[in-house]
Amino acid sequence: MTIAILNFGSGNLNSVYNMIDYLGFDCKITNDESIINTSTHIILPGVGSYEGLMSKIKKNDIDLLHEQIHVKKKPFLGICIGMQILSTTGNEFGKHKGLNWVGGNVSKIESDKLPHIGWNNIIIKRNSIPTKNLDDESSFYFANSHHFRPKNSNHVVAETFYELSFCSIIEKENIFGVQFHPEISQKAGELLLNNFLNIKC
Amino acid sequence: MLKKRLIPIILIKNGLLVQSKNFQFHQQLGHPIETVRRLSEWCSDEIIYLDITRDNNYYTGREDHKYKNFDSFLSIIKELAKITFMPITLGGKIKNLYDVEQRFKYGADKVCLNSAPYKDLKIIYQIAKEFGSQALVISVDVRLIGNEYVIFHENGNLKSKYKLKEWLKIIRDNGAGEVLIKSMDRDGQKRGQDLNLIKIVDKECKIPVITAGGTGKWEDFCEVFNETNVSAVAASNIFHHSDQSMYDAKKYLYKKKFSVRKPELISIIKK
Numbered sequence: 001m002t003i004a005i006l007n008f009g010s011g012n013l014n015s016v017y018n019m020i021d022y023l024g025f026d027c028k029i030t031n032d033e034s035i036i037n038t039s040t041h042i043i044l045p046g047v048g049s050y051e052g053l054m055s056k057i058k059k060n061d062i063d064l065l066h067e068q069i070h071v072k073k074k075p076f077l078g079i080c081i082g083m084q085i086l087s088t089t090g091n092e093f094g095k096h097k098g099l100n101w102v103g104g105n106v107s108k109i110e111s112d113k114l115p116h117i118g119w120n121n122i123i124i125k126r127n128s129i130p131t132k133n134l135d136d137e138s139s140f141y142f143a144n145s146h147h148f149r150p151k152n153s154n155h156v157v158a159e160t161f162y163e164l165s166f167c168s169i170i171e172k173e174n175i176f177g178v179q180f181h182p183e184i185s186q187k188a189g190e191l192l193l194n195n196f197l198n199i200k201c
Numbered sequence: 202m203l204k205k206r207l208i209p210i211i212l213i214k215n216g217l218l219v220q221s222k223n224f225q226f227h228q229q230l231g232h233p234i235e236t237v238r239r240l241s242e243w244c245s246d247e248i249i250y251l252d253i254t255r256d257n258n259y260y261t262g263r264e265d266h267k268y269k270n271f272d273s274f275l276s277i278i279k280e281l282a283k284i285t286f287m288p289i290t291l292g293g294k295i296k297n298l299y300d301v302e303q304r305f306k307y308g309a310d311k312v313c314l315n316s317a318p319y320k321d322l323k324i325i326y327q328i329a330k331e332f333g334s335q336a337l338v339i340s341v342d343v344r345l346i347g348n349e350y351v352i353f354h355e356n357g358n359l360k361s362k363y364k365l366k367e368w369l370k371i372i373r374d375n376g377a378g379e380v381l382i383k384s385m386d387r388d389g390q391k392r393g394q395d396l397n398l399i400k401i402v403d404k405e406c407k408i409p410v411i412t413a414g415g416t417g418k419w420e421d422f423c424e425v426f427n428e429t430n431v432s433a434v435a436a437s438n439i440f441h442h443s444d445q446s447m448y449d450a451k452k453y454l455y456k457k458k459f460s461v462r463k464p465e466l467i468s469i470i471k472k
């Protein structure tokens with residue numbers, strides 16, 4: 001009964017660990033195949049850039065994750081860049097291929113002031129599991145210059161406004177993604193992560 | 202809508218929380234852990250920790266502090282990160298990429314640099330590339346000399362060869378994600394932030410600006426948000442002087458219809 005926090009970077013993975021541990025769940029920051037195999041939920045924290053993260057996920061990692069997510073249907077949550085790389089392509093430091101689990105592309109927000117940093121609210125577009133007990137006043141901490149544009153608008157659960165409305169929560173079957181950082185978003189983040197972690201596999 | 206942020210700056214000197222005046226006088230306020238827990242419960246938007254311990258230490262403070270050296274600064278942060286579910290920025294004593302990596306490892310979400318880029322500009326680009334611009338705050342300490350704003354490094358001791366506008370452009374072009382502007386003249390003065398300085402910086406910067414120095418009352422924050430477009434205001438001393446300070450500050454601004462996060466109080470009890 002472990003939650004696997006995937007370790008593909010050199011940024012701060014501890015904040016995800018600290019929050020989940022605080023919520024009372026057993027979790028591990030890991031790359032270990034056997035732990036990922038026996039995990040109940042999988043989280044991909046976002047650190048670095050689109051290309052940076054994609055380059056650290058090797059062919060055998062993708063095969064393993066494919067089996068966990070698409071065959072075993074384990075609940076998966078991508079955070080920030082971890083959400084963005086679910087797309088077909090990304091445009092940060094050049095054009096790069098993503099995991100293509102949720103069709104769409106990632107492009108730069110057109111604004112005079114970037115990154116989009118700070119607390120912003122979500123505008124809920126449809127009912128979904130992760131937004132249970134949250135509303136349009138719920139604010140989360142964002143730190144992004146790019147945004148995910150899913151091909152299928154049904155995959156958009158919530159949007160956020162900064163110069164334009166961009167997708168801030170996605171859901172496609174057992175795959176979830178959030179553009180913000182729930183792990184450092186206090187009460188709203190706790191609610192969202194709790195909703196996700198209580199999904200039965 | 203993106204909210205205006207209120208950020209407490211926690212100055213840590215020799216492991217103890219201090220308050221600062223003119224970048225020179227530091228009065229001890231005690232252990233940081235309880236302060237940070239409270240700020241957390243008052244739903245602070247984020248926290249900036251600056252380690253201002255200096256090598257040539259002159260102060261004759263009390264000696265009952267537990268945490269003396271540099272490693273311990275990080276070990277305090279590691280503990281704090283377990284009870285504060287908000288963005289943590291760490292500044293002070295960062296010289297190279299290794300120092301940066303250490304700070305992320307111990308729970309920082311962002312790092313704040315002041316003097317290192319002055320010695321070697323490449324570090325800005327390197328951090329931005331490895332960890333992303335959003336994880337990098339450059340702090341710029343400014344003093345008004347005559348009618349010119351002059352930048353200082355090394356805890357305010359070394360005058361920069363760069364002009365203010367020139368430096369702002371350089372750090373942005375190299376990949377900084379945010380700028381923290383500290384007015385040295387207003388530090389600890391409680392007579393409001395330096396609006397002239399903030400206006401210049403705000404106009405010049407295409408990245409989010411955080412301003413600090415001089416806040417004596419909550420109205421001072423209103424003034425900054427009314428007259429400029431900065432993303433965040435930061436302060437140190439004022440947040441240590443009253444119970445529920447952060448909650449009160451937010452409530453004050455929220456009632457006046459400023460776009461701040463709704464004031465809230467939570468309790469943090471480790472299960």
